[in-house]
Amino acid sequence: MTESLEGRIQRLLDRDEELLASPWELFDDVRSASDPAYYSEAMGAWVITGYQLLREVVLDPETWSNRSPTATYEFRNPVADHASAIEQEPGMAEAVRRFRNRSRGRVLNTADPPEHVRQRRALNRAFRPSRLRALEPEVKSVSDQLIAKFLPRGRADLVQEYAVLFPMVMISRMLGVPEEELEMFKGWSDDFAIPIGRARPSRDEVRSYIKSEYEFDEYFTALVEQRQAEPRDDLISDVANAEVDGEPLTYEERMGALRQFLLAGNETTTTLLSNIGHRLATNHELRDRLASNRDLVPAFVEEALRHEGPVTGLYRVATRDTQLGGKPVAKGEFAWLAFAAANRDPEACPVPQVFDIDRESNDHVAFGYGEHYCIGQGLARLEGKVGTNAMLDLPNLALADDHTYNYMDSFILRGLTQLLVTFDPDNSGADGWNMDK
Numbered sequence: 001m002t003e004s005l006e007g008r009i010q011r012l013l014d015r016d017e018e019l020l021a022s023p024w025e026l027f028d029d030v031r032s033a034s035d036p037a038y039y040s041e042a043m044g045a046w047v048i049t050g051y052q053l054l055r056e057v058v059l060d061p062e063t064w065s066n067r068s069p070t071a072t073y074e075f076r077n078p079v080a081d082h083a084s085a086i087e088q089e090p091g092m093a094e095a096v097r098r099f100r101n102r103s104r105g106r107v108l109n110t111a112d113p114p115e116h117v118r119q120r121r122a123l124n125r126a127f128r129p130s131r132l133r134a135l136e137p138e139v140k141s142v143s144d145q146l147i148a149k150f151l152p153r154g155r156a157d158l159v160q161e162y163a164v165l166f167p168m169v170m171i172s173r174m175l176g177v178p179e180e181e182l183e184m185f186k187g188w189s190d191d192f193a194i195p196i197g198r199a200r201p202s203r204d205e206v207r208s209y210i211k212s213e214y215e216f217d218e219y220f221t222a223l224v225e226q227r228q229a230e231p232r233d234d235l236i237s238d239v240a241n242a243e244v245d246g247e248p249l250t251y252e253e254r255m256g257a258l259r260q261f262l263l264a265g266n267e268t269t270t271t272l273l274s275n276i277g278h279r280l281a282t283n284h285e286l287r288d289r290l291a292s293n294r295d296l297v298p299a300f301v302e303e304a305l306r307h308e309g310p311v312t313g314l315y316r317v318a319t320r321d322t323q324l325g326g327k328p329v330a331k332g333e334f335a336w337l338a339f340a341a342a343n344r345d346p347e348a349c350p351v352p353q354v355f356d357i358d359r360e361s362n363d364h365v366a367f368g369y370g371e372h373y374c375i376g377q378g379l380a381r382l383e384g385k386v387g388t389n390a391m392l393d394l395p396n397l398a399l400a401d402d403h404t405y406n407y408m409d410s411f412i413l414r415g416l417t418q419l420l421v422t423f424d425p426d427n428s429g430a431d432g433w434n435m436d437k
């Protein structure tokens with residue numbers, strides 16, 4: 001007997017390994033059953049897998065609000081229960097109190113117009129093209145340094161030794177925090193990801209999450225104050241001094257923006273780089289073609305973003321009674337925008353399952369669309385291009401025989417947790433490494 005769509009969606013929510021590895025057939029089946037929208041009881045949301053409909057929803061923020069959870073209610077309720085118990089633990093009362101207050105803040109990805117428009121006007125310049133252009137040599141040098149560590153070995157885990165660290169180091173540098181504090185950053189970033197696409201967290205996880213939020217606030221409050229007094233050319237200074245029409249952002253807005261800058265770019269860019277590494281290590285014909293024609297790298301990165309979008313899907317909530325493709329939707333109902341699925345809609349992209357860098361056009365929505373369009377896309381694309389070139393420089397890059405496939409424990413973000421590869425080792429030291437590539 002074939003399994004129902006709802007059964008399969010439930011398995012995705014339960015993070016069934018087979019579906020985390022390949023949700024594509026399920027998304028195709030949801031799209032076929034959609035006409036054009038499909039309500040999933042299991043998800044408690046309309047699941048939007050069609051490209052056109054997704055774009056219509058994101059372009060109507062008045063009706064479809066971003067004040068929706070990235071985490072499900074299944075997750076939120078246990079967090080609230082655990083928080084009450086954790087509040088009684090020694091030294092945790094203040095952290096829990098602040099945690100509760102903070103959840104009310106609406107910033108960037110959880111804000112709607114007009115606040116959101118104001119925030120974007122104040123913060124867009126933090127990732128301005130001229131800053132990214134100036135950053136390029138540093139991006140290359142960070143990538144080179146990471147690769148130099150495993151280059152003589154002829155073997156690496158490209159996820160843990162490269163793709164995880166690269167965006168983390170870059171965002172810390174852009175923020176302007178010392179490198180020694182990277183471990184602490186990584187701990188926070190991992191903890192902030194706990195609620196994303198998970199259900200039923202343990203009390204230990206919730207404690208760790210609340211503690212990290214508290215430590216993050218303490219740390220950045222001090223830095224923001226310092227940069228207000230003495231601005232530098234870094235992201236913290238931009239956020240600390242951001243204003244619109246002479247009005248500064250609020251404390252909550254500044255902290256929320258910094259938290260999103262730290263979190264939103266890490267696992268997503270890690271996934272992009274891992275997917276790129278996997279593609280190059282398994283498709284040697286494409287690898288060699290790119291290696292001998294580097295002009296094709298940007299199109300390759302765009303196709304990697306389209307073909308396996310790092311963000312599987314995010315929620316919106318209806319602010320009023322409305323309709324989706326003619327089907328009635330009541331105020332308060334949720335929609336799950338499956339960005340990664342929309343990129344494989346055959347109506348928008350011919351033969352979408354094929355990875356093809358020679359496509360005539362590639363208007364993917366891996367970075368979203370409309371007013372919440374990813375603020376860090378320029379940085380992510382730059383890291384994607386630099387990362388691709390660096391991996392192409394690993395001679396004979398191939399998947400290691402002992403590689404096994406494991407995916408992140410989330411239905412919101414999809415990516416490998418390890419990528420074991422081999423290549424021809426280079427024992428010639430730093431001189432043998434071409435820093436100009």
Ligand code: HEM
Nearest residue numbers: 108109260264265268269272310367368372374375376380
């Ligand atoms: C390959 C890497 C990345 C992918 C696939 C990605 C994907 C996305 C998507 C799909 C959205 C739209 C969310 C929505 O419509 O609700 C978004 C927004 C956002 N992204 Fe990214 N992102 C990436 C890298 C980054 C980086 C490097 C940063 C910052 C350093 C960043 C920061 C943000 C922020 C702050 C938002 C919220 C913007 C807003 O609501 O106005 N992202 N991203």
